[in-house]
């Protein structure tokens with residue numbers, strides 16, 4: 001591969017990426033001395049900036065027994081008591097047989113599908129699933145078909161047509177999709193999977209865990225369908241302001257993952273201290289109802305003001321269309337002190353470039369009002 005050529009290609013397509021160094025302060029970020037409202041954060045509950053929580057956690061720690069490294073994989077000597085406590089808590093919260101913790105959502109999604117399938121399996125995945133799930137599909141020896149985004153009639157047809165040809169079918173979706181902020185119809189998916197004994201359901205709740213459901217367990221909790229989901233994946237790096245991921249599942253699945261999942265077996269486990277922080281936040285999760293409600297309120301407020309939007313969650317896209325317009329509006333917003341990403345093809349379909357606002361509980365209402373007024377100024381609503 002000619003590296004220089006590849007990079008020039010990316011430049012020409014407008015897809016060249018580079019790192020931006022930012023300083024963080026609550027809901028604001030600072031870039032070269034200028035202050036911006038952070039509308040691109042996944043810290044949906046505003047926990048990442050809460051100093052009092054950090055202090056409370058640190059003062060609860062027993063330093064001599066708090067490892068800053070696991071120094072081995074879980075299967076060697078890295079399975080510290082902290083892991084057992086966190087998995088036990090997850091199991092109890094979700095009322096499932098089992099739970100297992102991974103280093104990240106990326107590890108979870110690239111590892112679970114290859115471990116749980118073989119060439120007699122079929123994976124049916126939503127067209128818009130996250131890159132980590134796509135990589136998991138690629139690494140598996142299963143056959144795979146992507147169905148049109150949230151098109152359950154097509155999915156039903158695919159399940160019906162292929163049911164007799166495979167030993168196992170796994171339907172894979174996210175609960176909240178990160179680019180449109182829209183949601184999967186989980187009860188409908190459960191209905192489809194329950195018609196066949198060999199169809200399983202895999203739901204990635206990365207953008208919903210913490211922020212949705214009465215006690216923050218996600219969209220499956222909100223829809224009362226946790227028990228019908230075979231693989232319910234959540235991540236600790238977004239609303240939980242930590243690091244890592246988990247799946248809640250049956251004992252049998254957990255046992256299979258421990259034995260076959262390469263991204264679990266061949267990697268050093270997360271540091272016990274991070275696992276303790278995840279547990280510390282998880283135990284407080286039910287008490288963040290006010291934050292969940294507030295984020296919903298400001299999301300609805302913002303969505304109402306946008307001429308072209310989509311979805312129903314705290315991820316609010318403003319559809320623009322053309323790439324150049326999208327970049328222009330994003331730059332104008334930056335001029336007014338708003339940090340929001342311009343999302344362009346190939347991340348989203350051609351002609352649907354958009355600004356993506358992801359809202360957090362630590363954004364004050366007056367900043368949302370200022371955003372709405374600014375949008376009215378720079379683009380006729």
Ligand SMILES: *Cc1c(COP(=O)(O)O)cnc(C)c1O
Nearest residue numbers: 104105106130132204206235237
């Ligand atoms: C962020 C994200 C992941 C990856 O999780 P990490 O813990 O950040 O690796 C997986 N799936 C979805 C849908 C995500 O949005």
